[in-house]
Amino acid sequence: MKAPMRRWSWLFIGPVVVAFIIGFVWPFIQGIYLSFCKFRLISDAKIIGFDNYSKALQDPTFTHAFWYTALFAIVSLIIINIIAFLIAYLLTQGIKGSNLFRTVFFMPNLIGGIVLGYIWSMIFDGILSKFGTSILENSTWGFWGLIILMCWQQIGYMMIIYIAGLQAVPEDMLEAAKIDGATKGQTLRKVIIPNVMPSITICTFLSLTNGFKLFDQNLALTAGKPIITMAGGTQIKTTEMLALNIYNTFYGQNSSATGVAQAKAVMFFILVAAIGLIQLYYTRRKEVQQ
Secondary structure (H helix, E strand, C coil): CHHHHHHHHHHHHHHHHHHHHHHHHHHHHHHHHHCCEECCCHHHCEECCCHHHHHHHHCHHHHHHHHHHHHHHHHHHHHHHHHHHHHHHHHCCCCCCHHHHHHHHHHHHHCCHHHHHHHHHHHHHHHHHHHCCCCCCCHHHHHHHHHHHHHHHHHHHHHHHHHHHHHCCCHHHHHHHHHCCCCHHHHHHHHHHHHCHHHHHHHHHHHHHHHHHCCHHHHHHCCCCCEEECCCCCEEECCCCHHHHHHHHHCCCCHHHHHHHHHHHHHHHHHHHHHHHHHHHHHHHHHHHC
């Protein structure tokens, strides 16, 4: 019985593998190749070595976007996970209407990033106009505007993952802690959080990588504005994140910068992959210890 099943398994697995190769593996390999080339069209690509990487690392706009994105990812990671866990904890305490609250908190995640960006842009401009300013005129407001937008969209999704983890905590361990006279705070620290570590690992990974990969919300909300001009004449978009910086470099007026943009994209992939793998390694070690 097993032999016929194995024989026919490729009928179902094969199309998925082919689609993965065509849609991801081949474009990824081609992208790495183009990062070492100067090109306007793929057919005109000429290998120039590491020049694109050198120019990308010397680009002050790329450096600024990196540190800005890193700060954004860390701040959003902390806020999203703390609030999502607290909401999930409250909604698993048997309060009335918990299912309704779960639905309401999760709904923003169903709205596209571009739409969210424009919605919040109108909200922020309506509020800030009363103070004679705009989210496009102040980089601080732009940063916190992006944080609020990201949190509003992601908290509900992370909350669902935390609820699943909290509901999987063994009842006998909670009963044992109660019998031993543990307070709610002690039970939370010593019993609940250790058992919810798999959910913490997943939510930390998702919120961290989502923070680094943010693009459409950044484009719709601020488009990188406001802009400051440095001493050398270089213009830096103060709220521009890495993904948007790569996009602006590739589709900018300088057609010779496409190779530089491709080099930035490769470094961006390596950065996100490395950070994600390091975070998974350390948080999974906590799971093993527990």
